[in-house]
Ligand code: NAP
């Protein structure tokens with residue numbers, strides 16, 4: 001019998017999936033990463049694990065219930081991290097049905113699979129601070145916590161709330177070790193290029209290198225509680241090590257506007273006043289917006305003994321430095 005624990009990660013080639021795979025491999029796990037089939041290769045975030053004997057990849061799609069059953073039967077995982085999603089909030093207004101089928105329907109397929117095939121498997125659901133929407137049910141000093149009212153304002157967030165409650169229902173009704181991490185925005189040099197932080201750091205790097213003049217953005221007044229993805233995957237793992245499953249908010253406890261993020265990046269890049277470079281485009285506004293997010297992760301800090309190590313300014317600098325360095329490397333070749 002293998003001494004290794006086995007973990008399955010859906011969305012392994014995404015930002016969080018790749019950091020989590022690195023973390024679990026470093027802890028001696030056997031990791032089975034699931035990715036959907038795409039016509040172009042998009043595995044750069046996990047390419048460094050390709051030859052690792054403890055890492056395997058399989059094709060899978062959130063909409064494929066039979067595939068989940070086969071994978072559970074084959075690997076009998078100790079832990080299952082469901083990170084796959086159409087994760088872009090603005091895009092969810094354009095393709096609401098697909099977003100919802102994957103997030104809501106896909107989560108239910110996995111929970112049903114675990115209930116019927118491997119009920120001992122510990123399950124992690126990637127819930128989101130976006131579920132709070134604009135409910136304003138928070139202490140202004142501390143922010144949203146696990147008990148705050150959720151009032152989602154996007155198709156993405158409604159689908160995440162469905163999956164969030166379904167995870168709780170399977171925990172309570174069937175005794176599954178099923179946990180939701182309500183994660184606030186987390187970013188990194190591996191962040192998808194269409195999210196606002198990465199869009200800003202990549203553009204600033206190109207402007208600094210003289211390759212681009214302007215950056216086009218939407219709402220600069222939105223506030224987000226931004227943390228570092230590398231810190232947040234540790235919280236995911238800690239949640240599944242607890243004897244009893246529960247839900248946890250994971251956040252830094254500090255919120256900043258998109259404008260403040262721009263200020264840090266452009267000043268660090270040595271470019272000065274960001275307003276010289278930023279154009280507004282109304283097409284980047286959303287039909288509904290979440291104006292303000294601040295998270296209270298007191299419970300995660302107390303129970304999981306987790307804490308974030310990187311604040312927003314350090315994160316912004318880390319992301320710019322990484323983008324500038326890889327651009328410089330490319331230009332040198
Ligand atoms: P990400 O970089 O967008 O990764 C999402 C992953 O899901 C990608 O590997 C993507 O594959 C895959 N995927 C998309 N649709 C799929 C489908 N139909 N079937 C199978 N796989 C599919 O997202 P992330 O930032 O790592 O976030 C991980 C999870 O946490 C997501 O569920 C997200 O909604 C949630 N979340 C994220 C944050 C955050 O701030 N990052 C905060 C709260 C919650 P492709 O590469 O082929 O698109």
Ligand code: G4F
Nearest residue numbers: 087089128129130184185194195196197217218219222284
């Ligand atoms: O970077 P964003 O697209 O992230 P958003 O919408 O907060 O969603 C992210 O965090 C959620 C957790 O709260 C996750 F569940 C979700 O999967 C995703 O990872 O946008 C942040 C803010 C928004 O208010 C948006 O309106 O930036 C504003 N923004 C302004 N201009 C822009 C842009 N966002 C994007 N993506 N692109 C822009 O040009």
